[in-house]
Amino acid sequence: MDFATATAAIRTRVTIPLSFVDGYETTAEAVTFKGLADGAEHLALVLGDPGRTGTPLVRLHSECLTGDVFGSARCDCGPQLREAVERIASQGGVLLYLRQEGRGIGLYNKLDAYALQDDGLDTYEANTALGLPEDGRDYTAAAQMLEALGIGSFDLLTNNPDKARQLRDLGVDVARTVPTGVFATHSNTRYLSAKVRHTAHTIALPEFAA
Ligand SMILES: Nc1nc2c(ncn2[C@@H]2O[C@H](COP(=O)(O)OP(=O)(O)OP(=O)(O)O)[C@@H](O)[C@H]2O)c(=O)[nH]1
Numbered sequence: 001m002d003f004a005t006a007t008a009a010i011r012t013r014v015t016i017p018l019s020f021v022d023g024y025e026t027t028a029e030a031v032t033f034k035g036l037a038d039g040a041e042h043l044a045l046v047l048g049d050p051g052r053t054g055t056p057l058v059r060l061h062s063e064c065l066t067g068d069v070f071g072s073a074r075c076d077c078g079p080q081l082r083e084a085v086e087r088i089a090s091q092g093g094v095l096l097y098l099r100q101e102g103r104g105i106g107l108y109n110k111l112d113a114y115a116l117q118d119d120g121l122d123t124y125e126a127n128t129a130l131g132l133p134e135d136g137r138d139y140t141a142a143a144q145m146l147e148a149l150g151i152g153s154f155d156l157l158t159n160n161p162d163k164a165r166q167l168r169d170l171g172v173d174v175a176r177t178v179p180t181g182v183f184a185t186h187s188n189t190r191y192l193s194a195k196v197r198h199t200a201h202t203i204a205l206p207e208f209a210a
């Protein structure tokens with residue numbers, strides 16, 4: 001890895017048994033860090049055996065309190081997170097749970113943006129109308145976490161081309177991107193189609209969402 005940021009170090013590793021409401025169970029090693037570039041409390045979950053298949057699977061999941069915790073149907077973050085845990089546990093790899101709520105603008109700003117969306121703006125236009133970036137995420141801390149964990153070349157589970165682009169620009173060895181699931185419903189179609197329009201996400205939208 002070759003990026004111009006100080007190296008981060010592992011702070012604590014602790015085992016957490018995971019038990020989901022649908023019955024799926026696995027075990028994660030939760031890892032915390034010292035010296036992350038943005039000072040946030042990002043968390044890594046090491047799942048399965050990352051060295052077993054030769055190519056670990058990695059996901060950078062940005063925090064979404066409403067979707068991840070409360071099951072909000074305005075987005076598909078909750079089902080994506082659930083899918084990622086199982087796929088990574090099966091291949092072996094790491095889920096980076098990044099504290100980048102609302103694509104980096106924070107929870108309250110995201111909810112302000114939701115209110116503007118209810119008046120007709122799309123998810124990116126609403127950020128701009130608030131004087132905030134469409135997508136304020138920087139993945140330097142993610143690169144530091146992968147380096148501290150000793151993850152070399154890996155598959156990146158994402159439909160967002162900016163994640164792979166930023167990591168590669170930081171010198172991270174993304175072998176290939178693997179598409180993450182898209183969980184389209186009538187409630188989140190505007191959110192998904194805005195991703196395709198604004199950030200060229202590789203999402204095949206179902207008929208009702210296109
Ligand atoms: N500002 C804003 N953020 C949103 C909105 N809906 C969801 N988010 C945030 O978008 C982020 C979704 O992150 P990710 O799951 O990494 O999704 P992604 O960037 O599309 O990338 P992939 O899922 O990897 O393809 C989370 O931080 C959510 O809180 C919205 O309407 N406005």
Ligand SMILES: [Zn+2]
Pocket residue numbers: 064066067068075076077078
């Ligand atoms: Zn979400």
